[in-house]
Each structure stands twice: as structure tokens, then as C-alpha cells.
Amino acid sequence: MTAAASRDDSALANGLAARLAIRSGAYDGPTSGLARGYVQGNLAILPKALAGDFLRFCQLNPKPCPLIGMSAPGDWRVPELGADLDIRTDICRYRVWRDGALVGEPTDLNEVWRDDLVSFVLGCSFSFEEALMADGLEIRHITLDCTVPMFRTNIATAAAGPFHGPMVVSMRPMKPADAIRAIQITTRFPAVHGAPVHIGKPELIGIQDLGKPDYGDAVPVRDDEIPVFWACGVTPQSVIATMRPEFSITHYPGCMLVTDRRNTEFAVL
Amino acid sequence: MTAAASRDDSALANGLAARLAIRSGAYDGPTSGLARGYVQGNLAILPKALAGDFLRFCQLNPKPCPLIGMSAPGDWRVPELGADLDIRTDICRYRVWRDGALVGEPTDLNEVWRDDLVSFVLGCSFSFEEALMADGLEIRHITLDCTVPMFRTNIATAAAGPFHGPMVVSMRPMKPADAIRAIQITTRFPAVHGAPVHIGKPELIGIQDLGKPDYGDAVPVRDDEIPVFWACGVTPQSVIATMRPEFSITHYPGCMLVTDRRNTEFAVL
Numbered sequence: 001m002t003a004a005a006s007r008d009d010s011a012l013a014n015g016l017a018a019r020l021a022i023r024s025g026a027y028d029g030p031t032s033g034l035a036r037g038y039v040q041g042n043l044a045i046l047p048k049a050l051a052g053d054f055l056r057f058c059q060l061n062p063k064p065c066p067l068i069g070m071s072a073p074g075d076w077r078v079p080e081l082g083a084d085l086d087i088r089t090d091i092c093r094y095r096v097w098r099d100g101a102l103v104g105e106p107t108d109l110n111e112v113w114r115d116d117l118v119s120f121v122l123g124c125s126f127s128f129e130e131a132l133m134a135d136g137l138e139i140r141h142i143t144l145d146c147t148v149p150m151f152r153t154n155i156a157t158a159a160a161g162p163f164h165g166p167m168v169v170s171m172r173p174m175k176p177a178d179a180i181r182a183i184q185i186t187t188r189f190p191a192v193h194g195a196p197v198h199i200g201k202p203e204l205i206g207i208q209d210l211g212k213p214d215y216g217d218a219v220p221v222r223d224d225e226i227p228v229f230w231a232c233g234v235t236p237q238s239v240i241a242t243m244r245p246e247f248s249i250t251h252y253p254g255c256m257l258v259t260d261r262r263n264t265e266f267a268v269l
Numbered sequence: 270m271t272a273a274a275s276r277d278d279s280a281l282a283n284g285l286a287a288r289l290a291i292r293s294g295a296y297d298g299p300t301s302g303l304a305r306g307y308v309q310g311n312l313a314i315l316p317k318a319l320a321g322d323f324l325r326f327c328q329l330n331p332k333p334c335p336l337i338g339m340s341a342p343g344d345w346r347v348p349e350l351g352a353d354l355d356i357r358t359d360i361c362r363y364r365v366w367r368d369g370a371l372v373g374e375p376t377d378l379n380e381v382w383r384d385d386l387v388s389f390v391l392g393c394s395f396s397f398e399e400a401l402m403a404d405g406l407e408i409r410h411i412t413l414d415c416t417v418p419m420f421r422t423n424i425a426t427a428a429a430g431p432f433h434g435p436m437v438v439s440m441r442p443m444k445p446a447d448a449i450r451a452i453q454i455t456t457r458f459p460a461v462h463g464a465p466v467h468i469g470k471p472e473l474i475g476i477q478d479l480g481k482p483d484y485g486d487a488v489p490v491r492d493d494e495i496p497v498f499w500a501c502g503v504t505p506q507s508v509i510a511t512m513r514p515e516f517s518i519t520h521y522p523g524c525m526l527v528t529d530r531r532n533t534e535f536a537v538l
Contacts (some may be wrong), residue, residue: 176468183452184464195453199445200469200495226469269538 014038015082018258019090028092028107030254032126039192039263040256041068041081041121042233043091044240045109045249048073051118053161057239058120060158064167064235066191068266069121069259076113078121082260087119093252100244105252112249122233123192124256125170127263131185137178140219147254148172149213150232154206155197157235165239169197169229171210173221179228186230191266198229205229283307284351287527288359297361297376299523301395308461308532309525310337310350310390311502312360313509314378314518317342320387322430326508327389329427333436333504335460337535338390338528345382347390351529356388362521369513374521381518391502392461393525394439396532400454406447409488416523417441418482419501423475424466426504434508438466438498440479442490448497455499460535467498474498 012018012027015038021027031040046054051073058065069081076088088109096104096112106112125148129139141148148170155167174182179199187195198205210227211218215234221227237250251257281287281296284307290296300309315323320342327334338350345357357378365373365381375381394417398408410417417439424436443451448468456464467474479496480487484503490496506519520526 176470176473177466180452180465180468183449184456187453187456196449197446199449201445201493204445204493224470224473 015258015260016084019082019085022092022258023086023089025107031092031256031258032254035258036130037262037264039068039081039259039261039266040124040126041259042124042236043087043094043249043251043257044120044122044236045087045117046120046240046245047114047247048116048118050162050245053163054120057157057160057163058122058236060160061167061235062190063194063197063231064157064233066123066193067120068123068191068261069119071119073118074115076119078119081121081257085259087257088113091251091257092255095250095252097241097245097248097250099246100241109249114247117249121257121259122236123266124233125193125230126256127192127266128186128189128230130263131189131267132182135181135185137174137182140173141217144217144219146219147216149210149218150215150234151202151207152214152238157239162243163239165242167197168215168232168235168238169205170216170232171213171227171229173219173225174228175225179226182228188267188269189263190268192263193230193233196228197231200226202227202229284527284529285353288351288354291361291527292355292358294376300361300525300527301523304527305399306531306533308337308350308528308530308535309393309395310528311393311505312356312363312518312520312526313389313391313505314356314386315389315509315514316383316516317385317387319431319514322432323389326426326429326432327391327505329429330436330504331459332463332466332500333426333502335392335462336389337392337460337530338388340388342387343384345388347388350390350526354528356526357382360520360526361524364519364521366510366514366517366519368515369510378518383516386518390526390528391505392535393502394462394499395525396461396535397455397458397499399532400458401451404450404454406443406451409442410486413486413488415488416485418479418487419484419503420471420476421483421507426508431512432508434511436466437484437501437504437507438474439485439501440471440482440496440498442488442494443497444494448495451497457536457538458532459537461532462499462502465497466500469495471496471498
């Protein structure tokens with residue numbers, strides 16, 4: 001990817017500006033660090049025939065699938081996340097799936113849009129990471145400029161219709177006192193995964209080797225640190241991939257939907 | 270000790286009733302489980318000459334020394350904790366110390382009271398344990414009907430005048446998800462030690478063997494559990510013992526001051 005606009009560009013400093021730059025093609029890179037303070041979301045688009053079950057899946061599994069926005073069938077707008085938002089054009093790059101196979105990675109959905117598609121936007125860890133860093137905590141994968149390590153666990157999600165499968169978690173190593181602080185901070189943000197689901201002993205949730213994540217990059221866990229595990233927005237993508245719907249669309253990894261909502265709006269306290 | 274009244278006696282169901290039974294001698298046992306819902310406190314009484322430094326010590330170290338009440342010099346009342354409260358008579362049994370040596374364990378302070386004594390009442394873990402159990406969490410030492418295991422750590426308290434020394438912590442083993450929930454719950458109660466100070470790896474805070482507590486009883490930590498450590502009200506007693514004041518008084522272990530304040534009043538949320 002190339003980007004005519006850079007992530008530090010003041011023209012990308014809010015959600016709308018970032019979306020307009022993405023829509024026009026002026027920006028087409030990863031969205032981490034873009035429009036600081038604004039909520040970014042994971043995208044899942046499914047045909048209406050599957051949308052009811054998927055909505056129920058999200059409601060049954062709010063930690064991995066915190067639903068922050070949803071469209072009407074066939075409607076490309078998600079007004080609760082941005083008055084001007086067009087889900088077909090406002091993400092840098094998408095992934096299009098047919099019967100479980102990746103069939104394209106377009107930069108807009110104009111060619112593949114259907115009148116029965118329902119868009120789901122799920123909260124993302126960028127929001128709580130911003131809150132953790134604002135408190136002075138180190139986020140290891142950000143320090144190392146790599147992708148957060150993610151693991152499939154033996155924690156089952158609650159099934160809804162054809163949607164079922166294991167929870168995926170992201171891991172951030174922290175000193176114990178920082179881990180306690182991180183639990184306090186992320187508890188305030190249930191709409192963006194909320195508090196961790198596990199802490200310490202990875203084997204208790206079926207993770208054999210912290211050095212071999214299922215997604216993302218391994219990061220070192222020092223002797224004076226413990227691993228802290230949050231429910232991860234890759235869970236619904238993993239669940240959708242497993243059930244191989246006839247058609248679905250997700251965002252390209254790292255290219256999230258930037259919204260007009262502020263992270264602080266999602267704090268419950 | 271013998272008790273004419275039992276802990277389940279409805280006559281002991283609130284703070285005032287419990288204190289009156291203790292004052293009259295009708296009840297003289299441990300106060301755990303007494304007057305459920307009401308705050309109990311640790312007691313430290315020091316001469317006025319030391320009280321200023323000790324107050325500063327409490328303010329510098331709010332997690333081990335959460336001050337919930339304090340008397341004027343020579344005054345046996347602590348009205349913020351109970352209109353009728355008389356610190357000389359309202360605890361079942363006291364410990365009197367001279368130059369660091371235990372010189373008596375009277376059931377009232379009428380014989381030893383001095384006009385320069387200042388009473389400090391510090392929050393106690395009974396309050397947050399009540400909140401944890403109300404949420405369905407198991408407290409191991411309560412299940413086993415023994416005393417919570419406590420450990421001296423390598424975490425230094427902030428010194429004030431002659432008061433200094435290591436923090437003492439209490440330990441409760443929990444499954445990781447329960448530990449996360451316990452952090453959330455106890456965060457609401459900063460006046461009774463608040464959130465844990467450490468979690469997992471005991472060696473990081475200077476604890477070599479969880480099976481050998483410095484105070485209280487060892488409890489098993491199962492393979493699917495991690496130890497969770499809270500700052501402990503024994504810290505100020507340990508610090509006072511170390512500096513060997515010419516005169517001091519504490520409560521007899523397990524015999525706390527029962528107050529008129531409700532645990533729920535101390536929740537910050």
C-alpha cells in the first residue's frame with residue numbers, strides 16, 4: 001500500500017476527516033494511530049439470512065463481539081457511528097469471502113454490494129489501548145511496532161444458530177501491578193472488549209506456547225511479567241470463517257473503520 | 270474466651286447492638302461474621318507525640334493503612350464511626366504494648382487510659398470479603414475456617430518520621446477469571462484496602478513460600494488458581510512493633526471494632 005496522506009497528517013485528526021481521506025484514496029494504510037481519540041471498529045458484513053443469528057451471537061458473546069453499530073439490510077449507512085459514513089467506501093481495503101474462500105481484497109465494495117447485506121461494526125482494542133497508554137502503561141506490541149499476539153483458546157463462545165467456536169484472545173504482557181491497573185481501566189470500556197478474560201497461566205485456557213500465536217506476532221514476556229488476555233475481535237471473523245457462509249465481507253487486517261464516536265464516550269464511568 | 274451471646278444472635282445484628290454486647294461483656298469472641306453489613310476496623314492507639322507522624326504514615330500509605338476514623342487526643346470517642354462509640358470498652362480484648370513488649374491483654378482500657386492517647390481506626394478486609402462473597406466468589410480461608418495467610422513483602426512503605434518498614438499483604442487464591450472479578454469489586458472499596466497490590470508470581474514481592482505465611486494460616490493454592498495479594502492492616506501493627514514506641518495499644522487479633530457505618534457506604538461507585 002502507498003499513502004498520499006500520512007498517519008500524522010492533521011487532516012486525518014478526526015474520524016470524519018480520516019474517512020474522507022480513505023474514501024477518496026488519499027489515505028490507504030493501516031488505521032492504527034489515525035484520528036487519535038476516535039473509536040475504530042472491526043467490520044463483518046453478512047447476508048440478511050444470517051444476520052439474525054449473528055446478531056444473537058454478538059449479544060450472547062459481548063466480550064469478543066462488542067457490537068457498536070449495525071446497518072439495516074441493504075443499507076450502507078451506520079448513522080450511529082458517523083452521519084456521513086458509507087460502509088462501501090470508508091475502509092481502505094476489504095476482504096470478500098465466498099463459501100469460506102477469500103475471493104478478493106478490493107478497496108471499495110461498489111462492485112460486490114448486494115441489497116441483502118447487513119453490516120456489523122464491533123469495538124476494537126485500539127480504544128482501550130489508548131486508555132492504557134494515557135495512564136502510562138506500556139503496550140509491548142506497540143513498543144515493538146508489531147501486531148498484538150492472538151491465540152485460539154479452549155473457551156467456547158455461546159453458540160447462536162450456525163455461529164459457534166472458540167474464543168480468540170489477544171495477549172499483552174505486564175508487570176503484576178500494571179496488570180491490576182489495566183483491569184481497572186479496561187473495565188470502564190465494556191463496548192471495546194472490557195476487562196480481561198484471563199490472567200496468568202496460559203495453559204488454563206488451552207494456550208500451549210505464548211511464543212507461537214495463532215494470529216499476529218509473538219512478543220517477549222519477561223520474568224517479572226504475567227500475560228494478560230483480552231477477548232479479541234478476531235473471534236467473530238474466526239467463527240464466520242468456520243461456518244463458511246455463502247457470502248461475507250470483513251475489513252482487511254489493520255484497516256479498521258474509523259468512526260465519529262470518541263473513545264471517552266464509551267467509558268461507562 | 271466464652272460468649273454469652275453467639276455470633277448469630279439477632280441482638281448482634283447491627284454495629285451498635287454488637288458494641289453494646291461487647292461493652293457489657295455479653296459477647297467476647299471474634300467479630301468475624303458479627304453485625305453483617307457493618308464496617309469493622311483495626312485499632313491502633315498511640316501517644317499524641319507520635320500521632321502526627323503516624324497520621325502522615327497512613328496518608329502516605331492508604332492501601333495498607335486506610336484510615337476510617339481518628340480521635341482527638343485523650344478522647345475515647347470516634348463519632349464518625351458511631352455516636353455511642355467508646356474506644357475504651359467497645360472491643361472485646363486489647364493488646365497493650367510498652368517499649369515494644371506486650372504487657373497485657375485487657376478486655377477494656379479503663380486502667381491504662383491516658384489523656385494523651387490518640388485512636389486510629391483503619392479499614393479491614395472483612396468489608397471487601399463480604400462484597401466478594403456477595404458476588405459468589407469463594408474466599409479460601411473462610412471456606413477452611415482459618416485465618417487469612419499474611420506475608421511480609423519486599424514492598425517498602427513510604428516512611429513518615431519513625432514509622433517505616435515493609436508492607437504486609439494478605440493472600441487469597443482464586444481462579445484467574447475470579448481474580449479479575451475480585452479486582453473489579455475491591456477497586457470500589459479504597460477505604461478498606463481497595464484493589465490488590467499484586468497478583469501471580471509471589472517471588473516478585475519477596476515471598477519465597479506461600480505455604481509459610483508470616484501471620485495467619487497457610488491455605489492451598491490449586492493448580493488452576495493464582496495467588497491474589499491485598500495490602501493488609503497488619504502492616505501498621507508491624508511498623509509500630511518495629512519502632513517500639515514507649516506505649517501503644519492495638520486490638521487483639523480477630524477482635525475488631527464494629528462500627529455503625531455500612532460497608533456499602535464505603536463503595537466509591
